[in-house]
Amino acid sequence: MIENPSTPPQTLTGRCMCGAVSYKISAPPVAVGLCHCDRCRPQAGSAFSTVMFVQRDAFEINGETAVFEDVGASGMKALRRYCPQCGSPLMTEADVTPTLFFVKAGGLDQTDWLRPTFEMFVSRRMPWVSALPGAAQFDGNPTL
Numbered sequence: 001m002i003e004n005p006s007t008p009p010q011t012l013t014g015r016c017m018c019g020a021v022s023y024k025i026s027a028p029p030v031a032v033g034l035c036h037c038d039r040c041r042p043q044a045g046s047a048f049s050t051v052m053f054v055q056r057d058a059f060e061i062n063g064e065t066a067v068f069e070d071v072g073a074s075g076m077k078a079l080r081r082y083c084p085q086c087g088s089p090l091m092t093e094a095d096v097t098p099t100l101f102f103v104k105a106g107g108l109d110q111t112d113w114l115r116p117t118f119e120m121f122v123s124r125r126m127p128w129v130s131a132l133p134g135a136a137q138f139d140g141n142p143t144l
């Protein structure tokens, strides 16, 4: 288990770029990390994505969303939810983790507490991106 070293607010909120979709997280995220996988990179349009592992029963989303039905690294179904208005990626709902959602941290309203403590799929990390000092490194999904 990778603990988050800094304390997040009791309730976290976030939204997509246009604001049509918002969400509320009513329990501290289980973990925060960087993902270098070959799904996060094209979806984020960047070198990696910052993801929070959030308990499903602590997550509430409002607004119309759309889903891209994908297959995760596990070989199991992974729904990638996004805002159909502005295209912002919001979260991944993977069958491999039935109690957790992977929520993109880029839309968070409160970010001062945010400290990624691990990196995953590090073998796919761009050669010009350095490892985060102190972050656990996983070549694939992390063991939580």
Ligand SMILES: [Zn+2]
Binding pocket: 016, 017, 018, 019, 020, 021, 083, 084, 085, 086, 087, 088
């Ligand atoms: Zn939007």
Ligand SMILES: [Zn+2]
Binding pocket: 035, 036, 037, 038, 039, 040, 041, 049
């Ligand atoms: Zn990823």
